[in-house]
Amino acid sequence: MPEPTGVIHDIGYQRYTGLRLGRRQVFGALYLHGVRTVFGLGRSAKAKIFPWLVVGIVGMVAAAVTAIRTQIGEVVMTYAQFADAMSWLVIFFVAVAAPELVSRDLRSGVLPLYFSRPLPRADYPLAKLLALVTGLWLLLGAPQLVMFLGGAFTADGMRGVWDELLDLLPGLLYAGLWAVIFASVGLLIASLTGKRAFAAGGIVAVFLMTTPIVGVLSILPSQTANQLAGVASPPTLVQGVGLWAMRDLLITDQDGVGPDLGPFGPVYALVAVALVAACVALLLARYRKVAAR
Amino acid sequence: MSTVAWITARGLFGRRRFLLLLPLPVLLVVLAVLSRGLGVAPSDWGPPVLVGLGLAVVLPVVALIVGTGVLGAEIDDGTVVHVLTTPLPRWQIVLPKLAVAAGVTAATVAAPLFAAGLLADSVRLGLALAVAASAGALAYSALFVAASLLTRRPVLLGLVYVLIWEGLLSNVLAGSRVFSIQHYVIALADRLAPTELLHTTVSMPLAAVMIALVSIGFSLLAIDRLRAFSVAGETS
Numbered sequence: 222m223p224e225p226t227g228v229i230h231d232i233g234y235q236r237y238t239g240l241r242l243g244r245r246q247v248f249g250a251l252y253l254h255g256v257r258t259v260f261g262l263g264r265s266a267k268a269k270i271f272p273w274l275v276v277g278i279v280g281m282v283a284a285a286v287t288a289i290r291t292q293i294g295e296v297v298m299t300y301a302q303f304a305d306a307m308s309w310l311v312i313f314f315v316a317v318a319a320p321e322l323v324s325r326d327l328r329s330g331v332l333p334l335y336f337s338r339p340l341p342r343a344d345y346p347l348a349k350l351l352a353l354v355t356g357l358w359l360l361l362g363a364p365q366l367v368m369f370l371g372g373a374f375t376a377d378g379m380r381g382v383w384d385e386l387l388d389l390l391p392g393l394l395y396a397g398l399w400a401v402i403f404a405s406v407g408l409l410i411a412s413l414t415g416k417r418a419f420a421a422g423g424i425v426a427v428f429l430m431t432t433p434i435v436g437v438l439s440i441l442p443s444q445t446a447n448q449l450a451g452v453a454s455p456p457t458l459v460q461g462v463g464l465w466a467m468r469d470l471l472i473t474d475q476d477g478v479g480p481d482l483g484p485f486g487p488v489y490a491l492v493a494v495a496l497v498a499a500c501v502a503l504l505l506a507r508y509r510k511v512a513a514r
Numbered sequence: 515m516s517t518v519a520w521i522t523a524r525g526l527f528g529r530r531r532f533l534l535l536l537p538l539p540v541l542l543v544v545l546a547v548l549s550r551g552l553g554v555a556p557s558d559w560g561p562p563v564l565v566g567l568g569l570a571v572v573l574p575v576v577a578l579i580v581g582t583g584v585l586g587a588e589i590d591d592g593t594v595v596h597v598l599t600t601p602l603p604r605w606q607i608v609l610p611k612l613a614v615a616a617g618v619t620a621a622t623v624a625a626p627l628f629a630a631g632l633l634a635d636s637v638r639l640g641l642a643l644a645v646a647a648s649a650g651a652l653a654y655s656a657l658f659v660a661a662s663l664l665t666r667r668p669v670l671l672g673l674v675y676v677l678i679w680e681g682l683l684s685n686v687l688a689g690s691r692v693f694s695i696q697h698y699v700i701a702l703a704d705r706l707a708p709t710e711l712l713h714t715t716v717s718m719p720l721a722a723v724m725i726a727l728v729s730i731g732f733s734l735l736a737i738d739r740l741r742a743f744s745v746a747g748e749t750s
Contacts, residue, residue, distance in 0.1 A: 271670050278678070313677045317670060418586065418669040422579045423534065425673055429571045430538055436562030437545045440554055 247340045248348050255352025259318040271317045275310050276360060282307070283364030287371030300365045300392025301463060304399050307361065308456045311399060312428045315407035318356055320420035322349045323408060328415035332511060346508045350408050350501070357400035358393075365392050391467050399459050402493060403428075405500035406455055412507050428455060448483035452492050461489035518597065519610035522584050526618060535579060538572045539626035546630035556634045560711035564634060564643065568627050569699055573647055574654060574676040577619045581658030582668040584611040585736075589662065595745055604740045612659050612733060619651035635709050642706030650699035653725045656732035657695070663739035691716050698725045 260276070261269035286297045298306055323346075326332055335345055372385045410427055411420040431454035438450035451457035465486030482489065526532055545567065549559035585608075588594040597607055624644035631640030657675070662668035683690045684697065691697040697714045701721035704712040 267666070271667070271674075274674070309677050309681050313673055316673055416587075416590070418582060418590065418667075419534075419579070421669045421673060422575065422582075425677065426534075426538060426571075426575050426579075429575065430541055430567065433562050433567035433571070434541070434545065436566055437549055437554075437559055440558045440562075441549075441552055442554065443552075 244339050244341065244344065247338050248344050251335075251340075251345065251348035252352050252355075255322055255349050256355050258321050259352060259356030261321075268321070272314065275314045275317070279307055279310055279360060279364050280367070283367045287368050290368075291371050291375045300368060300389050301395045301467065303365055303368070303392065304361050304396050305456075305460060305463075311357065311361070311403055312425060312456075314357065314360055315353070315403050315428075316421040316424040318353060319404075319407040319411035319424060320417035322353060323412045324415050324417045324420045327412070327511065328417075342509055343505050346408070346412070346504045347501075350404060350504065353404040353408055354397075354400045357404055358397050361396035361399060362393050365389060365396065395459075395463050395467070398462060398493070401497055402455050402459055405497045405504070409500045409504050409507070412504060412511075431455065432457075444483070448481055448485050449488065451482070452489060455496075458489060458493055458496070461486070462493050465489055516606065516610045518602070518607055519614050521597075522611050522614045523618075525587070526580065526583060526614070535576055535622060538576060539622055542568055542572055542626040543629050546633045550633045557710060560634045560709075561713075564627070564630055564711060565700065568623070568630060568643070569647070569650070569696055569703075570680070572626070573619075573623045573650055573699070574680065574696065576622050577615075577651055577654035578658055578669065578672040578676060580619050580622075581615045581655040582662045582672060584615045585659055586662030586668045589666075592745075594743075598740075598743065598745075605737045608659065608733065608737045608740055612655055612736070615655040615659060616648075616652040619655055620648040623647045623651060631707075634711060636707070639703075639707040639709055639711070642703045645706060646699045646703035649702060649725050650695055653695050653698070653728045653732075656729045656736070660732040660736040660739065663736050663743065688715055692720070692724075695725070695728065697721070 257263050259272065261272050283303070286303070289295060289297050304311075326335070332345075336342065366389075369385055369389045373382045376382050376385055406427070407424050410423045414420050414423070434453040435450045435457050438453060439447050441447065441450075451461040461482055464482055542563065545563050546559075549563065550556075585594070588597070624647050627647050628640040628644040631643040658668065658672050661671050661675075665671050679690070680694050680696045684694045691714065694716075697716045698721035700712050700714040701716045701718050702725070704714065705718040705721075
C-alpha cells in the first residue's frame with residue numbers, strides 16, 4: 222500500500238477579522254430595505270407601478286387643493302381632513318405594500334436566513350411594521366407639506382406662516398395615527414399568507430367589509446350603539462379619535478355635522494390603542510411560529 | 515362537466531383558504547337580520563347593506579378573489595403549462611374556467627343577497643338582486659380572468675378597478691358610471707323590482723347591453739391572450 226501523496230494547498234481562504242455589526246445595524250438595514258420596498262425602490266419598473274400610481278393620485282389631489290387655495294382663496298380641505306379624504310387610496314396602498322414586505326419572504330422561504338443573523342425573532346416583524354408605518358406616513362404627510370408650502374407662501378407675514386404651521390402639525394400627527402392603525406392591521410393580515418394576491422384581497426376585504434357595519438350600527442334605535450358605531454371599522458375609528466382630540470380641525474363647516482361620539486371619545490382612543498397592541502402581539506406570535514419552522 | 519372545469523372547481527374548493535370567502539356573505543345576512551330584528555326602517559338600512567356592502571363590496575371582492583384564482587393562481591405557480599400542453603383549443607380552457615368562476619361567485623353572492631332583499635322588501639326584490647348579481651358575477655369574472663392573462667399582478671389591477679374606479683371615481687364623476695359594472699347591476703335590479711332602495715343614473719337597456727358586451731368582450735380577449743401566452747419565470 223503506497224503512502225498517501227495528497228497535499229493540502231493553501232488557496233488563501235481567510236477568516237473575517239473585521240468589525241461585526243450587531244443587532245441595531247441589522248434592524249436598521251431591514252427597516253431601510255423595508256421602506257424602499259414599500260415604494261418599489263431598487264426594484265424593477267413593474268414593482269413601481271402601483272405604489273407610484275397611488276403617490277401620483279395623492280400628489281395630484283394635494284396640488285389641486287393647493288392651487289384652488291392660492292388662486293381662489295377657498296380652503297377646500299384642512300390638513301387633517303386630507304387624510305380622511307384619501308382613505309380608499311390608503312387601503313389600496315396597504316394592499317400593495319404589506320404583501321410585498323412580508324408575503325414574499327414567506328413564499329420564498331428565506332426567513333431561516335434572516336434568523337441566522339444576530340436578529341431576535343421580534344425584530345423582523347417590528348422592522349417591517351415600522352417601515353410600513355413610515356411609508357404610509359410619508360404618503361399622507363408629504364402632500365400635506367406641499368399644501369403647507371402653498372399656504373405659507375400666500376400667507377401674509379410670519380404670523381400667517383406660524384398659524385399655518387400650527388394647523389399642519391396636528392395634521393401630521395393625525396396622518397401618523399392613520400399610518401399606525403392601517404399598517405398594523407394590514408401587516409398582520411399579509412403575514413398570514415405567502416401569496417401576495419391573496420394577501421392583497423384579504424386586506425381589502427377586511428377593510429371594506431367593516432365600513433357597512435358602521436353604517437348599520439349608526440342607524441340602530443339605540444343611542445349608545447350609534448355613538449359607538451365608529452369603533453367597528455378602522456377608518457371611522459381613526460376619525461373618532463381625531464374628532465375627540467381635535468374636533469375643530471376636522472369639522473370646519475359651521476353647520477356640518479360629523480359623527481356624534483357622545484361621551485365615548487376616550488373609548489375610541491382606548492380601542493385604537495388596544496387594536497394596535499393586539500395586532501402587534503398577534504404579529505409577534507405569528508412570527509414565533511413561522512420562525513420555528 | 516369538462517375535465518378543465520372539474521380541475522378548476524377542485525382547485526378552488528380543495529384549499530382551506532376558500533373558507534376565507536365565507537365571512538363576507540355571512541356578514542351580509544347577519545347585518546340584514548340584525549337590522550330587521552331591531553325594527554329599523556328598510557329605507558334606512560337597505561342602501562348601506564344591499565348596495566354599500568352587497569353590491570359594492572361582497573360581489574366585486576368575491577369575484578376578484580375567485581376570478582383571479584381560477585387562472586391567475588395556476589399561472590403564478592407555473593402549473594398552467596400542464597393544461598396548455600394538452601391538445602385542447604384555448605377556448606375550451608378559458609370558457610370552463612370562466613364558467614366555474616362565474617358560477618361560484620354567483621352562488622356565493624346571490625344567496626345572501628336574496629335573503630337580504632327578502633328581509634328588506636319582498637321576494638321580488640330578493641330575486642331581482644340575485645338575478646342581477648349573477649349577471650354581474652359573469653361580467654366581473656370575465657373582466658378578472660382577462661386581467662389575470664394581461665398582467666402578472668391581476669389582483670392589484672382588479673383592485674384599482676374596484677377601489678379607485680368604482681369606489682372613488684363613480685362617486686365623484688357621475689359620467690364614469692357608464693363604465694361601472696356595479697351600476698349596471700344596480701340598474702338591472704332596480705328594473706326587475708322597482709323600489710325606493712336602489713338608485714343609479716345608468717339606464718336599464720344600456721346596463722343590459724354593457725353587461726353582455728363586457729362579458730363577451732373580455733372572454734374573447736382572454737381566449738386571444740391565452741393563444742399568445744408566453745411562459746416565463748417570475749419577474750421582480
